[in-house]
Amino acid sequence: MSRNKVAIITGGSRGIGAETAKLLALNGYAVCVNYLQDDAAAQSLKREISDMDVKCIAVKADVSRFSDVSRLFETVDKELGSLSVLVNNAGILRQQCRLDEISEDRFSEVLRVNVMGCFLCCKEAVKRMSTKYGGVGGAIVNVSSRASVTGSPNEYVDYAASKGAIDTLTRGLALEVAAEGIRVNGVRPGLIYTEMHASGGESNRVKRLENKIPMQRGGEPSEVAEAIYWLVSNKSAFVTGSFIEPSGGL
Numbered sequence: 001m002s003r004n005k006v007a008i009i010t011g012g013s014r015g016i017g018a019e020t021a022k023l024l025a026l027n028g029y030a031v032c033v034n035y036l037q038d039d040a041a042a043q044s045l046k047r048e049i050s051d052m053d054v055k056c057i058a059v060k061a062d063v064s065r066f067s068d069v070s071r072l073f074e075t076v077d078k079e080l081g082s083l084s085v086l087v088n089n090a091g092i093l094r095q096q097c098r099l100d101e102i103s104e105d106r107f108s109e110v111l112r113v114n115v116m117g118c119f120l121c122c123k124e125a126v127k128r129m130s131t132k133y134g135g136v137g138g139a140i141v142n143v144s145s146r147a148s149v150t151g152s153p154n155e156y157v158d159y160a161a162s163k164g165a166i167d168t169l170t171r172g173l174a175l176e177v178a179a180e181g182i183r184v185n186g187v188r189p190g191l192i193y194t195e196m197h198a199s200g201g202e203s204n205r206v207k208r209l210e211n212k213i214p215m216q217r218g219g220e221p222s223e224v225a226e227a228i229y230w231l232v233s234n235k236s237a238f239v240t241g242s243f244i245e246p247s248g249g250l
Helices: 015-026 039-050 066-079 104-129 157-180 205-212 221-232
Strands: 006-009 030-035 056-060 085-088 138-143 182-187
Touching (some): 006 015, 006 066, 015 039, 015 085, 015 221, 030 039, 030 066, 039 056, 056 066, 066 104, 085 104, 085 221, 104 182, 157 182, 182 221
Parallel strands (some): 006 085, 085 138, 138 182
């Protein structure tokens, strides 16, 4: 594992990404907060982290586009130094519906952002971390979802499919780079209180489904961030190709 403490968190301006950025900063990581649209949220988080006396930059980039991803990683190289942690958190979902109501354009968009974005960022991270390329190792955590297991019928089958692809990518990449100093793991959050549910047309979705969760409550973004931090820390030094499920037992 690299001794450098430099992290990129994609989709880092809100929810799980923002909580992860703050937790890594509290543990001494210089942080790059990647975001797509919300300049105000990204700059607010940057100021909050900078007030911790930790270096933080905010980089606006669409992770589904190679040119943007290349610029994102090059900016981190120049402004923060050698990358040691990547958290692939960026993702989208769309209005709840059945699969036969999903358009081809929507399905393609969800896979492009959720899967292609993860792939492109992993690729750039490996080129920097792998001992094969002269790096000193690092850790990658991909944020999946319990939807990859449940399939999210009648709601987001396209989103669930994208997270299933991320699970497979996580496992395959972990085995490819295990001997090159890089650990690759994933988290599969369950029903978490984030703004993302509003994108599906039901901002109170977690509250509605609480009684289906064995622990009888939804999760907080900070609880997912704790799982992510454990996976990037040396406390999980012998863990790769694995998943943690902060889901309350769902």
